[in-house]
Amino acid sequence: xAPNAHQLYLTGDFNNWNWTEYPMLRYGDGCWVxxxxxxxxxxxxxxxxTIVDANFTRTEHIPLYARRVVQDxxxxxxxxxxxxxxKEFDWTDEGxxxxxxxxxxxxxxxxxxxxxxVGTYREFADYTLPRIKEAGYNxxxxxxxxxxxxxxxxxxxVSSFFAASSWFGKPEDLKYLVNKAHEMGIRVxxxxxxxxxxxxxxxxxxxxxxxEYQFFHSGDKGDHPAWGTKCFDYGKTxxxxxxxxxxxxxxxxxxxxxxxxxxxTSMLYxxxxxxxxxxxxxxxxxxNTHVEAITYLQLxxxxxxxxxxxxxxxxxxxxxxxxxxxxxEDGGIGFNYRLGMGLPDMWVKTVKERKDEFWDIFxxxxxxxxxxxxxxxxxxxESHDQALVGDKTMIFRLADAAMYTDMHRDxxxxxxxxxxxxxxMIRLYTIAGGGEAYLNFMGNxxxxxxxxxxxxxxxxxxxxxxxxxxSLPDNTDLKYQxxxxxDKDMIAVTKAADMFQQKMGDLRYSDPYRQVIVFxxxxxxxxxxxxxxxxxxxxxxxxxxxxxxxxxxxxxDWKYGGWGQINHGSYPAHADENGFSTVSLYLPARTAMVxxxxxxxxxxxxxxxxxxxxxPKEVKTKKTTATKTAxxxxxxxxxxxxxxxxxxxxxxxxxxxxxxxxKKAAPARKKVEKEK
Numbered sequence: 053x054a055p056n057a058h059q060l061y062l063t064g065d066f067n068n069w070n071w072t073e074y075p076m077l078r079y080g081d082g083c084w085v086x087x088x089x090x091x092x093x094x095x096x097x098x099x100x101x102t103i104v105d106a107n108f109t110r111t112e113h114i115p116l117y118a119r120r121v122v123q124d125x126x127x128x129x130x131x132x133x134x135x136x137x138x139k140e141f142d143w144t145d146e147g148x149x150x151x152x153x154x155x156x157x158x159x160x161x162x163x164x165x166x167x168x169x170v171g172t173y174r175e176f177a178d179y180t181l182p183r184i185k186e187a188g189y190n191x192x193x194x195x196x197x198x199x200x201x202x203x204x205x206x207x208x209x210v211s212s213f214f215a216a217s218s219w220f221g222k223p224e225d226l227k228y229l230v231n232k233a234h235e236m237g238i239r240v241x242x243x244x245x246x247x248x249x250x251x252x253x254x255x256x257x258x259x260x261x262x263x264e265y266q267f268f269h270s271g272d273k274g275d276h277p278a279w280g281t282k283c284f285d286y287g288k289t290x291x292x293x294x295x296x297x298x299x300x301x302x303x304x305x306x307x308x309x310x311x312x313x314x315x316x317t318s319m320l321y322x323x324x325x326x327x328x329x330x331x332x333x334x335x336x337x338x339x340n341t342h343v344e345a346i347t348y349l350q351l352x353x354x355x356x357x358x359x360x361x362x363x364x365x366x367x368x369x370x371x372x373x374x375x376x377x378x379x380x381e382d383g384g385i386g387f388n389y390r391l392g393m394g395l396p397d398m399w400v401k402t403v404k405e406r407k408d409e410f411w412d413i414f415x416x417x418x419x420x421x422x423x424x425x426x427x428x429x430x431x432x433x434e435s436h437d438q439a440l441v442g443d444k445t446m447i448f449r450l451a452d453a454a455m456y457t458d459m460h461r462d463x464x465x466x467x468x469x470x471x472x473x474x475x476x477m478i479r480l481y482t483i484a485g486g487g488e489a490y491l492n493f494m495g496n497x498x499x500x501x502x503x504x505x506x507x508x509x510x511x512x513x514x515x516x517x518x519x520x521x522x523s524l525p526d527n528t529d530l531k532y533q534x535x536x537x538x539d540k541d542m543i544a545v546t547k548a549a550d551m552f553q554q555k556m557g558d559l560r561y562s563d564p565y566r567q568v569i570v571f572x573x574x575x576x577x578x579x580x581x582x583x584x585x586x587x588x589x590x591x592x593x594x595x596x597x598x599x600x601x602x603x604x605x606x607x608x609d610w611k612y613g614g615w616g617q618i619n620h621g622s623y624p625a626h627a628d629e630n631g632f633s634t635v636s637l638y639l640p641a642r643t644a645m646v647x648x649x650x651x652x653x654x655x656x657x658x659x660x661x662x663x664x665x666x667x668p669k670e671v672k673t674k675k676t677t678a679t680k681t682a683x684x685x686x687x688x689x690x691x692x693x694x695x696x697x698x699x700x701x702x703x704x705x706x707x708x709x710x711x712x713x714x715k716k717a718a719p720a721r722k723k724v725e726k727e728k
Contacts (some may be wrong), residue, residue, distance in 0.1 A: 053116060053290060054261035055082025057106045062086050064100030064131075066093060071103045071110070082261075082290070096136040106262025111253070113260055114212055116294075120223060121199045121215045121255075130201060130211070130255045141227045143307065149362055150190060150239030150309060153552040154389070154489035155543055157189040158435055160196055161220045161229075162203070163504065164494060166522055168515040170203070173225035177232045180494075183522065184238065187497060187536075188543035191239040191364075193312050195436065197226070198245060201255045204506035206436065208314060209281060210245045211256040213298045216306070223306075230307050239309045241364060242302050246295050246352075247315030248281040258282050267291055276318070278326060286319075286344040295348065296355050303359045310356065310364030313387075316376075317369045319345040330371045346385060353386030364388050366430060377427035392429040392487050394419060396438055399478060403449050408470070408584040408642075414564045417571075420485035421556060428555075431486030433479055435493045439504045447475050447499035447535075455501045459531045461613070470584070472531060473614070473642045475499055476538050476607040477580060480644050483546060484578045485557045485571060490543075498525040498536035534613030538605075541612075545604045545646060549575050561593045568639060572596055576604070577647040581639035587617075591637045598633040598654070600624045601647040608643045618645055625653070 054060055060076040066088070067073050076084040088094060099122075102113045114121055118132035164180045165171035171180075184192055196207025199215035207217070216226045233240050249267070253259040257267055268274040268282040276283050285291055302308045318324040321340050328335060349367075356363045365386070367376050370393040378384025398419045402411055423429045439445050448455060450471035458468040483490045501524075505517035525536035546552075554574040561570035567582040570593045577595065581588060595601075601623040608614030617640045627633050639645070 053081075053083050053294070054104060054106075054266070055290075056263045056266065057084075057104050057261040059105040060084045061103040061105075062100060063103055063112075065098045066095075066100070071112075094134045096134060096139070098134040099131045100134060101131060102260075104260065104262065109262065111259075111262075113253070114255060116257055116260060117214050118212050119215055120218060121212045122218045123201070132212075132215075135223060139224070141224055141231075143227070143231055145231050145234035145307060148234040148307075148309075150364075151237070151547075153547065153550065154191050154239075154364065154430065155189045155547065156191045156193050156241070156430065156489065156491040157184045157187070157494065158193045158195065158491055159184075159494040160206070160436070161194065162196065163506075163518045164520055166519050168519065170219055170515075173221040173229045176220075177229040181229070181233055181236060181238065185236045187540050188547060189492070190237065190547075191241060191309075192233060193241045193243060193491070195243045197242055201250065201252060204508055205250075206440075206506075207243065208245055209250040209279075211250045211252055213249075213257070213294075214301055226306060234307070239364070240307075241310045241312050241366070242306075242308045243314055244299070244302070244311040245314045246284070246298070246348075247313075247319045248276050248279060248283055251275075251280065251282050267294070273322075276324065278324065279318075283318075286342070286348040292348055292351065296351060299352055299356060300359055303356070303363065309360070309362075310366075310388075312366040312368065312391075313349070313352075314368050316349070316367045317371045317373075319349070320369065320371065320373055325371050328371070333374065336371070336373055349385050349387075350380050354380060357386075366391060368393070370394070372424070374424060375427075377424075389428045389430045389487075389489055391435075391491075392423070392431045394422065395431055395482060395486050396434055399433055399446065399482075400438070400449070403446070403474075408474075408582070409567075411567060411582050412564070413567050413569050413580075413582055414562055416481070417485065417559065417562070417569055420481070423487065423556075428489065429487035430489040430491050431482050432491035432493075433482050434496055435491060436504070439493055439496065439500075443503065445496060445500065445503070446478060447471060447496075448501065448503070450474055459501075461529055461531055461533075463531075468531070470642070472534065473607060475535060476612060477582065477642070477644045479539065480542055480578070480607065480646070481580060483542060484551070484573060484576070484646075488552045488555060490546075492539070495520045497539035498532045500524070531613055534611070538607070538612040541605050545648075546576070549648075551576060558596060560595065561591070570637070572649075575649045577601055577635075577649065578644065579637055579639060579647070580644040581641060583641050585641050587638075587640040589638050591639055592634050593637055595625060595633045595635050595649075597649065597652045598625050598627055598631075599652045600650040601635055602650060604646045604648045606643060606645040608640060608645075614643070615640075617643070622650075623647060 061072050062074045062076060063069050063071050074086060076086040079085050100115065102115045104111050104113055114130060114132050119135040120133040121130055122133055123130050161173060161176045162170040164176050197217055198207065198210045199212035199217045200207050200209050201211050202209060203219060216223050230240050249258065250256045251258050260266055264270050264274060267284060269285045274283050320342055322342055323340055353365055356365060366389045367387040368391050369376055375384040376390050377387045380386040398416065402416065434446050451468055454467045458465060500520065502517060505511055507513040507515055507518060524530055524532040551574045557571040557573040559571045566586065566588060568580065568588060568591060570577065570579040603618065603620045606618045608617050610616045618638065623635045623637065625633050625635055
């Protein structure tokens with residue numbers, strides 16, 4: 053598609069690179085076509101390019117829909133290679149469905165190996181996928197798959213949108229990776245870049261037909277002020293067709309299960325959200341809002357669901373646009389999840405700017421809960437952004453230089469013990485309270501040291517900082533094994549409880565002064581004591597159900613490099629007279645624990661047994677049949693007369709008599725009350 057070009061040609065190995073031998077024909081709507089006779093006119097691996105005449109200039113370009121693009125080792129020039137469509141891959145993943153809850157492993161294929169070179173698709177499939185499976189993650193999010201000329205761009209400056217990056221192998225190798233992941237029950241998401249494109253003209257799509265406005269806005273609007281890239285014109289029908297067909301291509305050709313959309317904030321606003329504080333709703337809905345981009349994202353989500361109704365889409369948006377993850381029919385944009393991008397910033401600010409004893413525990417909880425109703429969030433402590441050179445991973449912020457000297461399992465000091473403890477607590481706090489899905493960047497689960505620095509002239513083209521050192525958690529003499537084991541059990545326990553099906557944690561206890569917080573989520577009770585020095589006994593916590601609890605694991609367990617201060621026993625529930633249930637916990641300093649809820653019991657209010665005094669036994673006399681004598685009859689008659697006389701006492705005499713009896717009884721009554 054080159055609507056403004058004067059003439060197009062196809063050249064390559066098939067005609068010894070004669071630029072003008074095979075002119076293409078224009079057939080309407082700015083599209084061009086060429087038919088070559090014979091089955092062998094082109095072949096697998098045949099290199100080709102498009103030659104474009106426009107603006108009285110002849111230039112060479114990579115075909116827009118190239119399926120494979122390679123770089124010449126000697127000239128460093130990029131060129132398209134023909135892919136034979138008749139070669140069919142033997143897929144074995146028919147009917148694949150991933151697990152409902154998302155545990156995402158963000159990964160870069162090229163830097164996934166430990167040796168000093170660019171890793172391949174097949175190496176990732178054979179060596180890295182089993183580690184991901186073993187760790188408990190059920191979704192892998194692949195970066196840098198779309199072709200990009202600069203390896204150090206992390207894949208975010210795309211040149212060829214339909215080409216699987218040749219940095220890591222051939223198209224069938226990527227298919228092998230996806231198919232093997234599906235065999236392991238792992239969902240595969242593509243980190244798709246539709247927010248901008250590389251400005252290169254020879255390798256990219258910029259200026260393909262001789263104009264800057266073919267795909268992008270013209271003038272300054274078409275240039276991204278922060279990234280130095282080109283910005284798409286989402287108001288053009290042909291641009292939308294190009295991008296939508298790109299999404300469908302990755303799903304049908306490579307069986308991707310969905311997408312993580314990069315740079316969504318940049319798409320949503322004409323100023324790309326740069327320098328804007330999104331502190332009120334008028335910032336979201338104004339003339340700064342890029343309505344055409346929102347329409348494209350809605351169309352993209354609708355198309356993706358048509359291709360695969362169970363596909364997953366995630367938006368990388370830091371602005372918090374309302375409705376991002378609501379259904380399109382409800383006025384939303386249609387994503388399944390948004391990235392909780394404020395959480396890493398909160399943790400960096402907390403660790404960097406506050407002493408441990410002044411951590412704002414309740415403020416941290418509020419950050420976890422700052423999610424829009426009905427919209428799901430992917431929680432994470434750090435992604436690839438925090439691992440890049442110039443920044444620091446969380447473990448590096450906590451341990452700093454001690455990472456180089458004090459990671460032996462027998463080494464203990466305040467710095468390294470603090471770093472190991474907080475690394476576990478921070479990740480547990482985030483997965484348990486921060487969202488409805490969880491993400492981890494490759495290697496950070498075991499506290500991978502240092503930063504990521506791609507080979508470049510400044511570091512002597514070294515791969516030393518562009519790899520993952522899997523030997524570290526495998527070495528039983530190092531502390532990395534403890535962090536790796538903790539992350540694995542953390543995922544296993546939360547996954548078994550289906551924790552993400554309860555959208556929000558239920559806060560049960562909060563004491564900011566003591567830095568203690570406890571919350572409940574889907575049958576699990578999470579208790580944290582962030583105090584660096586104070587341990588607490590008998591912390592009475594309200595629980596939602598009358599049920600006993602058992603410890604699932606704690607950050608202080610021996611197997612995670614802790615001190616084993618918490619007994620893995622049962623914590624019985626107690627109920628007060630009003631039926632409110634509680635459980636009492638022991639929380640050592642700088643420790644967190646996870647407890648499983650047992651069977652819910654029926655609360656029966658105990659009523660104290662009333663004391664009943666026994667009446668004196670009645671003395672029964674034997675009746676006789678003897679006839680009463682006259683004297684006995686007279687005695688009975690006298691008693692009756694006496695009772696009649698007594699009943700004739702005056703009212704005043706009776707009252708006086710009762711008062712006298714009351715006065716006599718008063719001292720005895722006071723004595724009884726005093727004893728009570």
